[in-house]
Amino acid sequence: MAANDRRTRPRIGSHAFLMLLLVAFLFPVAWALLSAFKPADDIVRSPLTFDFSAFTLDNYTAMFQDVPIGQGFVNTAVVLLFKGAATMFLAPLAAFAFAKYEWIGKNLVFGAVLITLMLPTIVLIIPLLLEMKELGWVNTYQALILPGAVDAFAIFWMRQVISAVPDELMDAARVDGCGEFAIFWRVVVPVIRPGLAGLGVLTVMNIYNDFVWPVVAASTERMATLQVVLSTLAQNITGNRIGADYAAVTGELLAASSVALVPLLVLFILLQRHFINGILAGSVKG
C-alpha cells in the first residue's frame, strides 16, 4: 500500500533519531557476532575494540567440542517440519470455519481460544507434563510436536485475515459447482497468500525460538532442541561467574548464540517483505 506522499522529505533531525535507534537495535547482535571471533581473553579485557587481524575460530571449535549443538539443530529441524506443517495447514482451515460459516459451538470454541491466548504459557505446563507422563511421551518428538501443534494465536490471526475475503468470491465458486474444501483450497488460500506468508515466518520463528515447553518436556541430550542446548550453556556461565573460566565460557557462549542467531536472520532478511506484509494483513486497523 502506498504511504503518504504529500509530506516533504524528512529533515536531518528525523534521520539522526532513526539512525540512533538503528544503531541501538543492531548493536547487541552485531557486537555478539563480531566478538565471537575475538580471542576469548580479549572479549573480556577490551569489549569495545575489534582487532580484525587477531580474529580466530577458537571459540567456535571449543564450542562445537563442548556442546551438542549439531543434535540440537537436528531436533529443532524435525519439530519445525512436522509442527510447522500442521500449523500452516490446519490453522487456516479451522480459521476458515470460524470466519465464514455458522455452526453450533462456534462462539464457545472461539471464546476458549481467546482465553488460552490470555493464559500464561507456564500455567499449562504441569498438567501437560503429567499428561505426557501418562502417555509415555516424555523425551519424545511427539511431546515436542503435538501440544500447540495448532497454535491459538494462529487461529485468531488467520480468522482476522480470512474475514476480509469477500463472500461474493466464495458464492461465485459455489455457483460453479465447487465443493466446500475446494473453495478453501482454490479460492481462499490464493487470496490470503500474503497473510499465509506472514503466518509462515511467524510460525517458524515461534517454533525455532520456543524454549519453556521443550526444556520441561524433552531435556535429555538426545532430544534437546537448539534453544535448550543454548540454555544449559547459560548455567555454565553463571556457575563460573568469578572463576578464571569466565572468558572462555563467554567466548563459547557468544559463538553458540551466533550459530543460533544466523539461520533466522538469513531467513528473515530473505523473506522480510512477506513477513512485514503478513503482519500488516493480520493486525487490527483504524
Place this chain on the structure above:
Amino acid sequence: MTAVVHPPAARRAPRAGRAPRMRRRLAPYVFVLPFVAVFVAFSVYPLFFTARLSFTDWRGTGAATWVGWDNYTYLLTNPAFWSSLGNSAVLWLLIVPVQIVLGILVAVLLNNAKLRLRGLYRVAFIVPFVTPLVAVAQIWVVLFDQRYGAVNAFLGLFGLPDTGWLTTSAWAKPTLALLFLWKTTGFIVIILLSGLQSINGSIYEAADLDGASRARQLWSITVPLLRRTIGFAVVLQTLAVFQMFAEPFVVTQGGPYNSTTTAGYYLYNHITRADLGTGAANSFLLVVLVMALSLLFVRLLRAKD
C-alpha cells in the same frame, strides 16, 4: 461494489440440490475437527485439570486434599504475591508507555514514502524481534556484566563508574525492561504502520490548509485515528509483560532480592517447590487480572469517541 451481480442466493437456487447444501452445513465441523482435537487434548483438558488443582493441596504425588478457596486466600494475603504483581506493574510502566510513544514516532516517520533508507530502517528495527530470546538474553548477560561488560566499558570512557546492571535491585528492572523494549518495539512499529496506512491522506491536506503544525496534526489527527490499533498494541503488550517469564529466567533468575520476580516468574516458583495447587490458583488470579486490564484499556480507548 455496485456492479451488476445477481444476488448469489437467487442464482444458486436452481442448481444447488439438497446434497451440496448438506455438505455446506457439515463442512465447518470437518474443518475445525483436527484443531479442536488438538486443542481439547492439550489446552482445554489441562486447563480444567489446573482449575481443579487450584482447590487442592496436591504436591505432585500422593492423594490430593480438597482445600476450598485456601490457595486463593493464601495468595491474596501474601506480600510476596503482591510484590510480584508490583514488579510486573513497574515493568509495565517502564515498557508500554515508552514503547507506544517510540512506536508512533517511528511509524509516522517510516510511513513517509520520501524517507531515504526506509527499507533499511524497516528491516533493522524488526531484526531484534526475530532473534531467539535465549541467545539474546545471554548476550544481555555478557553485555551488562558489571566487571567485563561492554556497557560499563563504554560508559567508563566518559568517566562514569561501573554499574551493577543485573546485580542491584535498582537497576535490574530497567535492564530487563530494556531487553524487552529492544526485542519487541519493532513489532509494535509494524502494527502501528498498518494502522497508519489505513488513514486517508486527504485529512492531512485539510489540516495543512488550516495551518495546523505537524506536531499538532500528530496529536489531533493521527493519534485519535490510530486509537484502535494503539489499543490492540497495548493489550498485546500487557499480556506479554504480565506473562513475562523467559527473560527473568535466563537473565536474572528473579533476583537480585526478588526485584525481577515478575508475576510469571513467581508462578514458576510454586512449580519448582512442587506447590502445584498454589501455582494453579496463582495462574487463575493472573488470568483474571490480565483480562480485567485488557477490558479496561479497550474501554478507555473507546471512551474517547
